[in-house]
Amino acid sequence: MxxxxxxxxxxxxxxxxxxxxxxxxxxxxxxxxxxxxxxxxxxxxxxxxxPFVDPHFHLDATLSYGTPRINASGTLLEGIALWGELRAEATVEEMVERALSYCDWAASMGLLAIRSHVDTTDPALRTVQALLEVREKVKDWLDLQLVAFPQDGLYRAPGGRENLIRALDMGVDVVGGIPHFERTMAEGAASVRDLCEIAAGRGLPIDLHCDETDDPMSRHIETLAYEVTRTGLQGRAVGSHLTSMHSMDNYYVSKLLPLIAEARIAAIPNPLINIMLQGRHDSFPKRRGLTRVKEMLAQGIEVGWGQDCVLDPWYSLGTADMLDVAFMGLHVAQMSAPAEMARCFEMVTAGNARILGLEGYxxxxxxxxxxxxxxxxxxxxxxxxxxxxxxxxxxxxxxxxxxxxxxxxxxxxxxxxxxxxxxxxxxxxxx
Ligand SMILES: Nc1ccnc(=O)[nH]1
CATH class of the missing domain: 2.30.40.10 (Urease, subunit C, domain 1)
Structure with missing residues (x-):
């Protein structure tokens, strides 16, 4: 032998x-x-x-730090505006080059599967062209899943829904969304309903940026749990960020967690970014803005640490190291018991592989x-x-x-x- x-x-x-x-x-x-x-x-x-697995990343924006300028307020909203300026100018070639450089970093760090959101806001869909090309180029060593992500809102951006559908038609793997960025709570909830129907109709998984805000009343995760159950997407749905849950009323959360568990929705907190962007409007004490990780794990909800950003409009650091991500998560969630620390390692390897449904892992x-x-x-x-x-x-x-x-x-x-x-x-x- x-x-x-x-x-x-x-x-x-x-x-x-x-x-x-x-x-x-x-x-x-x-x-x-x-x-x-x-x-x-x-x-x-x-x-x-x-290998390490990153279930939440933005490859179209990565390694662009400083172009056209840096995020002075450090907020999510300035990051979105800044990315909009960059997106208007970015060429396919340049985005492919940045994303491939990042994938090289990833390979050197043992990070061999990434779920990346790809912004579908710009009707030219150069972002989508670029990342489809990258998915193909790296496939012999790195598994790349793409999420159609309407960064400026499914309904809030002109043509937002139509562009998302076009991206899915081009071969993007997962349905994304951003309900907390729609114009009203009602439109956010309507977008969740619409997106679940789109995903169920096409037989695709769904992964929403969900409640990435410090507003304790941002409750799109509740709508997501309801719509996932109604449309039969159990086990194929992810709520990314869920930072509002940090600030929610404790009684309400005690009702919410079993609903998330029942819908078999996985949660993806992004500790480096959540600790950086959230709580920016607070004086002291400042909220951490990380979702309730230990409490979800205790309910049997799958939770995976994501990286989100490296050197881009939202985050000025990063090295494609999922151990950095888990290290930050461990601290902010206070997962200090030996079994909890070991769980943090499991979350950035086998746990994230389960969330992405990776075969042969x-x-x-x-x-x-x-x-x-x-x-x-x-x-x-x-x-x-x-x-x-x-x-x-x-x-x-x-x-x-x-x-x-x-x-x-x-x-x-x-x-x-x-x-x-x-x-x-x-x-x-x-x-
Ligand atoms: N953390 C985030 C990065 C990029 N876009 C978002 O909406 N959020």
């Missing part, structure tokens, strides 16, 4: 030690393996995880041969270190390698190198 690639000596997220034998684009064996291989990847003592015989070798002993250590991605394998190909970043120390009588990994190395209990 021989393999194309053999990953030796790694530790899986559940703590099992296992070698991984890859043939073609498939994982052929997992366990103790002594066999010939075209290539051996030494992962001794390293966490070997299935995981480390087991028969799964797609995509994985990442991290310079950490276990998931919580990976979070603590935002660990180096030593090797990334995508669909049977080694696509990225990098060295450990241990420091060489020059201190009298002290060790010559400093490794950030904890010498004791004992994985913390996660169950």
């Amino acid at each position: 021989s393999f194309d690639i053999l990953v030796k000596g790694g530790v899986l997220p559940d703590g099992r030690q296992a070698d991984i034998g890859i043939r073609g684009t498939t994982i052929a064996a997992v366990g103790r393996i002594e066999a010939e291989a075209g290539r051996v990847v030494d992962a001794t003592g390293c966490l070997v995880a299935p 995981g480390i087991a015989p028969g799964c797609t041969a995509s994985l990442v070798v991290l310079d950490a002993g276990h998931p919580v250590e990976a979070l603590r270190l935002r660990a180096e991605r030593l090797c990334v394998i995508a669909k049977g190909r080694v696509v990225s390698e990098r060295a450990r970043n241990d420091a060489r120390l020059s201190l009298p009588g002290r060790p010559a190198t400093v490794a950030r990994r904890h010498a004791a190395g004992a994985p913390v209990a996660t169950r």
Whole structure:
């Protein structure tokens, strides 16, 4: 028996030690393996995880920071206006170039599946042309799902609904929306109803920017739960952001959560962006603007951390690192218990893969041969270190390698190198 690639000596997220034998684009064996291989990847003592998955991103805007100017107020609304200026000028070529550069960053970070919103507001749909081209170009190593996203409103923008339908006709995968940005609460609710009918009619999933506001009365998630159930979209619907839930009345939330669970709607908070954009109109104390993550998890609602933005009109930082995203989420949601920290790692890997409905995801015989070798002993250590991605394998190909970043120390009588990994190395209990 021989393999194309053999990953030796790694530790899986559940703590099992296992070698991984890859043939073609498939994982052929997992366990103790002594066999010939075209290539051996030494992962001794390293966490070997299935790839990172980002369920919420904006590839059409990424890596545009500073053009035509920066977001001075730091608000969502100025970001939307600023993006509108950029969108009017951006060419297909330039958007493809930026998105491909971002996908390179993603591959180097072991981020191998992304759900990206694509703005359908501009009737020329250059955004859609660009991202369809990118989806095709990266498909041999990165799974890209596109969401038709009417950034300026399904009804509020001229031709908004028609443009969204045209984007779906062009082959965009998921139905998007932004009810809190429509002109009135009533129009927002009507857009949710309309979009659920469009998704159900076409057999597509739905993923709405939903209640991305600090207004405790923004309650489109309630309408989404109702309409998802009415149109039979259970298990295929996502509420992204849900920041208003942070500010809602506690009694009302106690009624709302079971309705979200019943509709099997997944929630995607985007902690880097939510902590940056929300609460901007508050004096002290300032609200955090992150939705109720632990409370939803306790109800059995699927919750996945999303990245949302990197270097764009809404966010001035970012490196395509889903460990940064989970690290921020862990802090803001105060998920500090060992099992909660481990859950944060699971959310940016297998959990997000469930939300996106990725097939062949995981480390087991028969799964797609995509994985990442991290310079950490276990998931919580990976979070603590935002660990180096030593090797990334995508669909049977080694696509990225990098060295450990241990420091060489020059201190009298002290060790010559400093490794950030904890010498004791004992994985913390996660169950
Ligand atoms: N966080 C967001 C990024 C882009 N567009 C939005 O509506 N929201």
